[in-house]
Amino acid sequence: MADLPSPNQRRGLVAIDGAMALMVILLVVQIWLLSATLEGFLAGHHGVALPAAIFSGLLFAACVTIDAFVERVDRESRKD
Amino acid sequence: MSLFRNPSDQPLWKDEFSVFTADERYVTRRQFTKFLSLASLGMFAGNLWILAKTFFVKTPEFPSTVVAELGEIPVGGVKLFTYPAPQDHCILVRTGDDKYVAYSQKCTHLSCAVYYSAQQGRLECPCHQGYFSIKDGSVLQGPPPRPLPRIVLERDAGKLVAKGVKVGEHG
């Protein structure tokens, strides 16, 4: 394998960089959600815990899906 | 999709410790996305933990504790006491002839002890200038994110008795 990335590998890297940026955004939202839920819980608003947990689960599922996408791109670009 | 990667037919050590720069870029990104997924799982676990606490933690039983005699403190005066446990410091304020209020003394920002400012008619935290309403313990100004927990008071045979602690938006 050459030391310089092939065009296909470069495309793969761009796709992975985009996916990573999206994951970082999702994670920031999740961190904010957790701190807001904790704040609400400590203030006696117990009703927020369930919707927050569901939403956080969805964000986690999205992260895992993106991770799977990165794995796929990684695998395909390694065929070169 | 498998959580443990197997992206190529190469042995794992060749995949993860590639000598080629082009491959190395993939390794670092792959590891970073794994780390992000793990962090996301941690956040989700935190939310589940809070959910479990709301479902399984029972509201505590509060004892009845005599806090003061009626008329023991002058109007505008305060008395410090502990409730419900000896380490939970509280402040009782006589705001009128026949009006008493009591709050936890622990600031909801970083737990400094609040004091009563009779001049301003509010509870003040000296650490970061957090002010609380004497009427309901709500935040008037400053960094505290929540109102002060209010001590439920009842009168019984000339005595003020603490019966519980109310936590929430309105004290």
Ligand code: FES
């Ligand atoms: S600890 Fe009370 S305002 Fe910061």
